[in-house]
Amino acid sequence: MGWLNFFGSKKKNLERFLNRGAIIVDVRTKEEYARGAIVGAKHIPLDILSSKVSEVKKWNKPIITYCRKGGRSAMAANLLRSQGVEVLNAGGYTWLSKNL
Secondary structure, eight states: OOHHHHHHHHHHHHHHHHHTTOEEEEOSOHHHHHTOOOTTOEEOOHHHHGGGHHHHHHTOSOEEEEESSSHHHHHHHHHHHHTTOOEEEEEEHHHHHHHO
C-alpha cells in the first residue's frame, strides 16, 4: 500500500469514527495541551491514562487518540484497545487538526 492510500484510509477511518460520535482524547502533557488543542477534546495525559480507563469506558463511545507526533497516541490506543475500548490512533495534532 502506498503512502497516499495509507493516509486516505486513515482519513476515512477518522470520518467513520466521528460519524459514530467518537470522543477525541488528547494524551499530551499539560504544557503541550495549554499551547493549543483540538476544540472539544478531552485531555487525559498518557501518564495517567491507565488510571482513567474505567472513566473512558463509561463514555460508551469510540475513542480517537492524538498527541504531538503519534507515538504516545499509539501507546494510548493500544492500552485502551487492550481494555476493550474501540479506538483509533489519529497520530499527531497537526494531521488531526487539518483533517477534522
